[in-house]
Amino acid sequence: MTNAAEPTPTRAQLRRWRRYLADERAEAAVYRDLAERRIGEEREILLALADAERRHEQHWLELLGDHAKTVPAVSLRTRILGFFARRFGSIFFLALAQRAEGRSPYEADAHATDAMAADERVHAEVVRGLAARGRNRLAGTFRAAVFGANDGLVSNLALVLGIGATGVAPAVVLFTGLAGLLAGALSMAAGEYVSVRSQRELLEASTPDPDSHRALPALDLDANELALVYRARGLDAREADERARAVLASDRPEEASRAHAPAIDEHEEVGSAWRAAFSSFVFFASGAAIPVLPYAIGLTGLTAVLWAALLVGIALVVTGAIVGVLSGASPVKRALRQLGIGYGAAAATYLLGLAFGTTIA
Template identity: 40%
Template sequence: MNVRTDLWLQNLLDERDGAALYEGLARHEKDPARAASFRELAAAERRHAQVWERKLLKEGVAVPPDRPSSRVRALVWLARRLGSAAVLPMVLETEAGDADKYDQQGGEATEIAAEERAHRQVLAGMHGPDAPQGARALIGDRERWHRGGGRAGSIRAAIFGMNDGLVSNLSLILGVAGAGVAPGTVLVTGFAGLLAGAFSMAAGEYTSVASQRDLLARQIALEKREIEEAPEEEAAELALIFKQKGLSTEQASRTAAEILKNPESALDTLVREELGLDPEDLGSPMGAAGSSFAMFSVGALVPIVPFLVTSGTPAVISSAILAGGILAGVGGAVGFLSGTSVWRSALRMAGLAALAAGVTYAVGRIFGASIT
């Protein structure tokens, strides 16, 4: 045994557990459609297990007997007592963890990760007391959320980008001002902090978006290869998703077969439906970097403004009041968007900023006095 085969063995045990879990859910599921879906998921997990079993046997590693873990037995027991809906949230988390685990392993495991994400999407559609009939409504709700998600995400990114710039530069400026340095030094420090933070945020955002695009391109390439090498399995996965969207077994199979006749259309559909990815959701790395730079700069400029027109204690007080008022407004906006208390969110954000600025100002005063 070595690190690689140890990893394969753990993968085998996890896939066997997944198959045993879905088989147990199918046994105790009263809804025939849901039971059939669980059996199909179990079959997919068995196929995954066979992949790792073959690799282990090829390396001469003894394969242990197929026994479900205590966790799986407990989940099946709960499903028998309370119904499958009671355990689906935990199963969803497991599928998400499996997909992430396989993504990190790379190679053949990355292809399995795509199927694990498809399983999670199927389970999400089943999650509900009246699914699969209720799956259509649930999926519809999720899609409405996604349609508004890009805009809401942009708003949140703008708000928190400005907040980062404001809090970090306010703390920096008040710390330097507390040390009693010349007004010109405070301004230079403030603008240096603005540029340093803005460039750092922009670089981070550029790297993040570019990495996401690279990952998406890799996933698309892997999906394209799966369509070419195993079209039957891809058709089965797609049909399973369509069934959870309300189509009958025959309609789902026919629709999946029709889609797979056109390779380009099939690839686009599988990327969206099986992987849950939308290429249009990822913007330009340069655009994201520019937006992040701008919003951080706007926030970081706020505490500098009073020092452009005055200096000393009046500038410190004005900077703190101006920044506190804007932060309270930003916090209130966050509370409004998240559906929580506007006042509590406003006070929390302003209070945390006041704490950070107060600490840095006190440290500046102490070091300034020590140097003097």
């Protein structure tokens, strides 16, 4: 029940509190649902977040009193979070939740406690950390897929519209688009393979040689090169010398060397070069096929141009929004940016084609 000494809440306040209550319940349910699909530390973190949302729910229940009996449906934002969590896995939900937690209205609401506002701000950082784990797992192949699709959409739309604007026959535009699709997909796959493979080789070259430990028993304790190894790995001279002496003084220097080895900087997970290449090929080809579709089904002239631009525009908006969601940024801004870049490139080649138009039949 609401405290009798407090003024009767207004209808606007009651509506707002009911909305907060519904959202807290829904968010707690989604966190618990995600926790059921996880094990270990991630499960414990998600359950702790759900418990915090329950504490916030109890606050609004106490404020509402009997008015809590008529709680409205959850907000559109929370429904979107739940949809992504259940349909697409935790990475999409956590990326969206990161932005949602960071925009909590509690700091500006006098009826929310300071502790609740602080909770929401800290929750944003907790969710950011969980989302980062998911992003790292998606790093290699997903990056190749997203950028491959986007490159296919933009480059082949620009090619098709540029050639089409010259006035050549629709069959020429179609085969030019198909050639661009194949050439671009092969180029992307080869480039991605070389890039990922080279990155793996660079990381392997920086990894300490495991056989080097066998040389430790023969090193001179007073003038040993082991300290130089540690200094090359980032330790200062004094710490490197102390660690080297401790290793060589041990009864089992090989094991001691492994235990005292300086930590190597963690790198982004690179993934398989072949998998990245295949993903890049497939997604570039799928993106590049879209602007060719109108010509493949027999459309010609301005009709084909408009349909190609429309289909590619829809695809650019989708890929841009996905990148925005996963990066924790605004999906709308990222979608519009992708759309602007794609249409800008296509418009430039289309105008160039018009300028150098031909009457070839």
